[in-house]
Amino acid sequence: MQALAERLDAVVGGRTLVGYEIIGFSSLKTVVPGPDALVGHVVTRVGRRGKYLVAEFDDGHRLLLHLSQAGRLDVEAQPKTTRGGKGGVVRLRFSGDDDDVGPALLVREFGTERRAAWWVLAPGDNGPLDRLGPEPGADEFADFVLQGTDKRRVHTWLRDQRTVAGVGRGYSDDALWRAEVSPYATLAKLDRPARLRLLDAVRSALADGLTKERTRTGGLSDPKLGGNFEVHGRAGTPCPRCGAELHRVSYESYEVVYCPREQTGGKVLADRRMSRLLK
Numbered sequence: 001m002q003a004l005a006e007r008l009d010a011v012v013g014g015r016t017l018v019g020y021e022i023i024g025f026s027s028l029k030t031v032v033p034g035p036d037a038l039v040g041h042v043v044t045r046v047g048r049r050g051k052y053l054v055a056e057f058d059d060g061h062r063l064l065l066h067l068s069q070a071g072r073l074d075v076e077a078q079p080k081t082t083r084g085g086k087g088g089v090v091r092l093r094f095s096g097d098d099d100d101v102g103p104a105l106l107v108r109e110f111g112t113e114r115r116a117a118w119w120v121l122a123p124g125d126n127g128p129l130d131r132l133g134p135e136p137g138a139d140e141f142a143d144f145v146l147q148g149t150d151k152r153r154v155h156t157w158l159r160d161q162r163t164v165a166g167v168g169r170g171y172s173d174d175a176l177w178r179a180e181v182s183p184y185a186t187l188a189k190l191d192r193p194a195r196l197r198l199l200d201a202v203r204s205a206l207a208d209g210l211t212k213e214r215t216r217t218g219g220l221s222d223p224k225l226g227g228n229f230e231v232h233g234r235a236g237t238p239c240p241r242c243g244a245e246l247h248r249v250s251y252e253s254y255e256v257v258y259c260p261r262e263q264t265g266g267k268v269l270a271d272r273r274m275s276r277l278l279k
């Protein structure tokens, strides 16, 4: 999302929103103010908070966009007139240079799950951003990792946006692998060196991911982030560090990938869903 925000800032930053077409009505999560409040105003910056894209306008209004798993964003150099196919959500049209027609952003969604969402926020209203925990780079997050006593498994709170914003399951897998910490560990059971490794691993996995994502261009049309992960989505292949086979375990409806040799002392984690079925 950070890399996408940077690309969008380059495309629409400094341009005026000249119009919009709502294609999928259920995805707009706010009623007042409506999108009309944004029309005629200049985007001063596109940034990111957690997994939200945040477009700031010159009068203090903000537009928030959360793409979720299936959401895509196309940058249209020349706005199209199609409805964006089956999964269209919204098209935002921006001013061009001189008298030219400007670019448009088309938000759309794959599949049938309607989870991509956007918000129009009045000045001073944080909307869903109020529920987000600190960014991984914040001191508050460092304190949580180094001194915290959270009882939940590490993989659970790494994905919890109220605990830390913007990590997600792919980077959770990779960060735990980098830190050589079991996804089932809890903070209370981690010693100081392991906590330091974990903090560094979360930050470095995200930073390295951002470096790779910055090589992309355009919107976010390709559903595959997966090529950038080190172990996430790679169960059954050799661990890039030690060569042992990476394992997967189903956990809270997610699939977690880990290296048994380096993260769990050789132990294969029990798949709770499977063991329940076998009882």
Ligand SMILES: [Zn+2]
Pocket: 239, 240, 241, 242, 243, 244, 259, 261, 262
């Ligand atoms: Zn390994």
